[in-house]
Amino acid sequence: MGALVDTLTDVPPVRSLGEYDIPSRSAKELYGDDMLVMVWWKGNPWFVAAACFRAPEAMPFGDFWNALFVPYHEEDPDFDASKGWEQFDWFLAVNRDEVPISIDPAKSLAELGVTHKGVLGFKSR
């Protein structure tokens, strides 16, 4: 994955008493080889917000599904894990848009295009 392209470039100057250029408190390097992944069941109000997981970038999607995804979403009585990830359409959320992705359980999260603090979305078919 290449570096993310800035969408915010034209920023007003900082007005402060002194030098003020402090780093992010959620930067990627603070999580080592892991990243934060937002997982969003779009259109299912049972989960009031997308979930936030810490997961290795290299984690294969299949492992992610079993270890993180299912235990979390099983809390919804209408979720049937046995139908597998194929029951959903998957996408990356970019503002209001959906960029569809096709799932390969052997591929890592990073290979699927998930980036630090990115939103991995899915919808019931």
Add this chain to the structure above:
Amino acid sequence: MSIEPKAAPRVRKLSMKDRYSALTRDLDWEPTYVTSEQMFPQTTFEGITIHDWSKWEDPFRLTVDAYTKYQAEKDKRLYAVLDGFAQSQGHLSLTDASYLNAMKLFIQGIAPNEYNAHRNFAMLARQLNGGGPRFAALCQSLDEIRHAQTEIHTLANYNKYYSGFHSFPHMHDRVWYLSVPKSFFEDALSAGPFEWLIAIGFSFEYLLTNLLFVPFMSGASFNGDLPTMTFGFSAQSDESRHMTLGLEAIKFLLEQDEKNVPIVQYWLDKWFWRGYRLLALVAQMLDYMLPREFMSWKEAFELYFEEQMLNGLFKDLEYYGITPPKHVDKAIQEKEYLSHQAYWILYQFSHAAAFTTSIPSDEHMDWLEAKYPETFPVYRTLWEKEKKNVANGGRHFIRGLPQLCQVCQIPMGFTEADDPFVQAQREHIFEGERYNFCSDGCQYIFEHEPVKFRRAWLPVHQIYQGNCGAADLPGVLQWYGMQEGDGGEYLGSIDHQNWLAWHDMADHGAKKEN
């Protein structure tokens, strides 16, 4: 040198106005050993231009002795009520123990920020150039610390009998949902003095104050909480002075120089939205936490914001070139569903909170449906699903952590206007890093101050970095200072069981006498 008293002074009693002037303005002077920039280093960097500080009208017009005498009288009345309530076991006449969830939120989220307001107004009392505004800031600083104290004393009695009241300052610094009011105030505390005046003095104390205080204080009065109601009355006369000061501050900035107008407009846009997002906690309290309801969030918003502010205040501010806050249209739209979404957030995360929640009773849902005929039926389907879930032995507690908004820090549960089940997702990539926002309003603020807001201490991200005591929920709750019974489901909780036992005892007592 003689210590004899001087010859009897001319007997001339100063009028109140002259006395005030002698004791405040006459203590002001032009520095000669240093420049005024050296003496007041904080009033230039924000880009605000002030030509004449003497044009600031101080609405307080009080001297310290008059002020303290008046406040002492009010304190006396309040503490008499607190004593009487405590001695007569007044807590047993509340509508229900669950009412106190509203007060738990109040002491955890608001009281520590009264103290923060005290601190920053004390700073203004030193840093503003004019004698009038410095004295006004001093008075408000005293008010704020008095409010912090009286709020804490008012609610301390409940701490003897109910969970969730202990450790509130500790929790305020650490707990995820309290990071919402904490980061709101710290954003203002770390701004310059003028932004503070618009953020807290004007937006919070004028624009939104009735939406904050009326729901809490009237909620108290409708639910048998005499101490909180009395505290509210005791603070009310101070609040009206604070409102006047906030209004004076914005008018002063706008009148001093035209160049101030766009700066003030951004602050208004920003702090309206910041304050409005914070009030989501009040919205859900008003609609869901009060056993005896008295007014819906929608009604409160229409009366205290749309009618009084949009149709009143902003008509006056138009004269200065000020327009109603950006994104206000979104807030108006959200009045139909804000509280439903906010309570749904707290409901499913209350296992990690120092208050409890429960499914609204059928009667309560009927009330909600009457107040929100267009929107509540949609949310009612969620409660029906949860009822079934509970009947099957479940209870909807999220098994993980939520995505948070980088600016308001609330779990991202607020939806797009056109779909009640699709949460809004907004983002920006800034210097190679992605940041997520719950709304256009929060995204807009980040666009103006990305360097400040990337520094946000987001509870979820901090837990994952290992900065919150432990990697598992019990460990984090311990680090939060929470104890058994503080959070979770209300029905069957320690508070609920005690409440039933106390009232059962009272019934038995009554039977014996018969």
